[in-house]
Structures are given as structure tokens and as C-alpha cells.
Amino acid sequence: MAGTPSPVLALTTGEPAGIGPELAVMLATRAVPVARVVAVGDPALLAERAALIGRDIDLVELAAGDALPAPRPGVLPVWPVTLRAPSRPGVLEPANAAYVLETLDVAIRACREGHAAGMVTAPLHKGVILDAGHAGFSGHTEYLRDACGVDEVVMLLATDSALHAGQPGWRGGSALRVALATTHLPLREVSDAITGPRLTRILRILDADLRRWFGIEAPRIAVCGLNPHAGEGGHLGREELDVIIPALEALRAEGLALDGPLPADTLFTPRHLEGVDAVLAMYHDQGLPVLKYAGFGRAANITLGLPLVRTSVDHGTALDLAGRGSADLGSLVVAVALAADMARRGAEVAPI
Structure with a gap:
């Protein structure tokens, strides 16, 4: 105003x-x-x-x-x-x-x-x-x-054009938002930390705050799997089948627009990111290297929740x-x- x-x-x-x-x-x-x-x-x-x-x-x-x-x-x-x-x-x-x-x-x-x-x-x-x-x-x-x-917060990193490209003081760049299901944990502790209740809380916060802070009326969120190839149908780990998929299905029934779980090695490609407002990675070094490669020095960390x-x-x-x-x-x-x-x-x- x-x-x-x-x-x-x-x-x-x-x-x-x-x-x-x-x-x-x-x-x-x-x-x-x-x-x-x-x-x-x-x-x-x-x-x-x-x-x-x-x-x-x-x-x-x-x-x-x-x-x-x-x-x-x-x-x-x-x-x-x-x-x-x-x-x-x-x-x-x-x-x-x-x-x-x-x-x-x-x-x-x-x-x-x-x-x-x-x-x-x-x-x-x-x-x-x-x-x-x-x-x-x-x-x-x-x-x-x-x-x-x-009780819960969500770490979200966003590149500089993820709100309004052209805002005073901003430089150009690709819009990418990556949130984390777990943050500063040793890798060996990540699997135990990914539970249905935790994913439910985090995705509800992410959905709500994309609406509140970013003005996105109906956020679409892509969710990474934990294991290579998103578990390969259980052959490379059961976290997707036992934890992630049931949590996503329950949240879809509430009206959240969620894709996944998707293999992280292909999710971060232009075709899979088209129309996606944010990505939820399962752990720190699954999602943040991609974001920092795309926009290091032109991105910021946001705490949601x-x-x-x-x-x-x-x-x-x-x-x-x-x-x-x-x-x-x-x-x-x-x-x-x-x-x-x-x-x-x-x-x-x-x-x-």
C-alpha cells in the first residue's frame, strides 16, 4: 500500500x-x-x-x-x-x-x-x-x-525469485523451494526420525505457510522418497511403503496436493518440477545441494511454523x-x- x-x-x-x-x-x-x-x-x-x-x-x-x-x-x-x-x-x-x-x-x-x-x-x-x-x-x-x-518447525530454502522476481534488491534466478523433513541429524538417525506423524505435521505446516507467506492458493508439493529409486517397491528399503505413502494418502484425503514419493535423483529435473511450488526432501543433504547449486548466494533460509x-x-x-x-x-x-x-x-x- x-x-x-x-x-x-x-x-x-x-x-x-x-x-x-x-x-x-x-x-x-x-x-x-x-x-x-x-x-x-x-x-x-x-x-x-x-x-x-x-x-x-x-x-x-x-x-x-x-x-x-x-x-x-x-x-x-x-x-x-x-x-x-x-x-x-x-x-x-x-x-x-x-x-x-x-x-x-x-x-x-x-x-x-x-x-x-x-x-x-x-x-x-x-x-x-x-x-x-x-x-x-x-x-x-x-x-x-x-x-x-x-512443537514443529520446517526449514525451507528458497531461491531469490521464489516470491517476486523483480522486487527491489533482487537478482534474477530460477524459482525453487526445498523444505526438509529432517534437519541437522547424523545420516544414520534419519530413517528412525521419519515417521508418519512427523511427515503429517511438516506437510501441513508447509502447505499452510505456502498459502500464508507466499500467497499460493493451492500449493502443489513434490515429496522425495528416502531410499534410492524411492525404495524400488520395497527392494531398496521399506520406508516408502510403510511410512511415507500412508502419510501422503491420508493428507491427500484432507485436500493437500502431494506428488510422490518420487526418486530424488529424477525429481529435481525441469519436467518433474514443472508446476511444483515446493519440494519436501527427507534429509539435509538430499535437497539442499540441488538448491545451492541452482542458486547459491541468491537464496535464503526460511523457518516455517x-x-x-x-x-x-x-x-x-x-x-x-x-x-x-x-x-x-x-x-x-x-x-x-x-x-x-x-x-x-x-x-x-x-x-x-
Whole structure:
């Protein structure tokens, strides 16, 4: 709607030794017409990283709820969170794991209290968070699930044209959305984790949120099999016969448009993807290598099933690039554009 202010998005700056802080700085030096971005992190860290990569930046420290400065390139509003220990680019410091988690908590609270319309997350480092003693931590997706008190969330990655190609700040690319039935699990645990109830919950969330966030009236979802050749009629595994097919048949009876289970090695071809709004892969490395090959640096991660908007970049902390100013901003631009579009659409459907 003309005259409607751009949504406010909380940008967590991620692992302080990685590229997240400088991505926030780099984003602030360019016009971002689709959203008003507030960094969540340590202002001193952001200032140091800006100086290191040669970017002139005006940091404006604010409390959640304070009026934001007029958006212009070179100004970065910040909701401050203090580092627990000094940080150097490329050098992990376990003492700062609590800092990273606090930035997430601040962003979640801002969304739930109405100070932000959504959150965008720069990459964190799961290993150092576990090394710091936060047992059971397995990533942003699961942390947000628990923090928001929901039973199930769905990880969805989308290329930059999966909402509206041509939206300001976007680059061209093929539309592809890939959701995951399981996320950060060792491969040997995947089969046991794929149950009828789990698939039912995930597909209901995927169907509902494709309608809500993407405006798709009748989503068509293609579902991968778990085993090679989708089990070859039970000769290469029985998960399709015993678990996946019964779950899909029950959901089709509810009205969901589901194809599959289909062999993953042929599903990701133009003929099988024609008319498909999203693919559900059974595990992380079944679906995401294809999406990242199709659009790495032009894709974003979305968490479905939450009471708030959350998107993220499609890459990791890139410790080897930290402090050089050479990190690619593309995925963060896509994540911000996606979050802004979702926030607007969600506000039209139901307040966040």
C-alpha cells in the first residue's frame, strides 16, 4: 500500500569471528528500500569491523521501541548486545557463544513485542556453541522452535525469485523451494526420525505457510522418497511403503496436493518440477545441494511454523573470509527481501 512504512527487521549479526558483522555493515552502506534493518549485536564490534574493511558507518544505538532514524545509506541502527570476550576475525572464542544466543533472544523478543516485523539471522557456528557447553544446540531452526514454544518447525530454502522476481534488491534466478523433513541429524538417525506423524505435521505446516507467506492458493508439493529409486517397491528399503505413502494418502484425503514419493535423483529435473511450488526432501543433504547449486548466494533460509517471520542466509560463517571485506552480500539481500515480503503478506493475513 502506498505510503506504508517499510517493515522493521531485526538482523542478528551471528558469530562475531565470522562474516556476519561485516555483512551487517556492508548492508547498511547501500539503500535497502524494502525494509528498515536494525542490527542486533555489539556496537564496538561493528565499528571495529567497519574500520577493518574500510566502510564509513554511523552506528545509532537504540532500545527496542525507540524511534528509528530516517533510513539512508551509511546509517546502521543497533539494538546493543555486549560481547563476552574480545573477538578477532577468523578466531572462534567459546566465551562468546552466550553472546550469540543473546542476540537471538533479543530479536525474538522484539518480534513478539511488536518492535520488529521479522528477524533475519547472519550465520552462527554450531560447533563453538556446543564447545561452550550449550549441550543439545543444533542450529537456529531448532533454537527458534524451542524459544517460541512450538512443537514443529520446517526449514525451507528458497531461491531469490521464489516470491517476486523483480522486487527491489533482487537478482534474477530460477524459482525453487526445498523444505526438509529432517534437519541437522547424523545420516544414520534419519530413517528412525521419519515417521508418519512427523511427515503429517511438516506437510501441513508447509502447505499452510505456502498459502500464508507466499500467497499460493493451492500449493502443489513434490515429496522425495528416502531410499534410492524411492525404495524400488520395497527392494531398496521399506520406508516408502510403510511410512511415507500412508502419510501422503491420508493428507491427500484432507485436500493437500502431494506428488510422490518420487526418486530424488529424477525429481529435481525441469519436467518433474514443472508446476511444483515446493519440494519436501527427507534429509539435509538430499535437497539442499540441488538448491545451492541452482542458486547459491541468491537464496535464503526460511523457518516455517513460527509465530514470527524468520529468514537467514544460505551460507556459513566463512571464518577464512572474515575481516577482508570480500564476503558476498547477495544472500543477505535476498533474506532481507524475503523477510520484508513475508512480513507484509503476514500482516495482511494475520497480525504477527
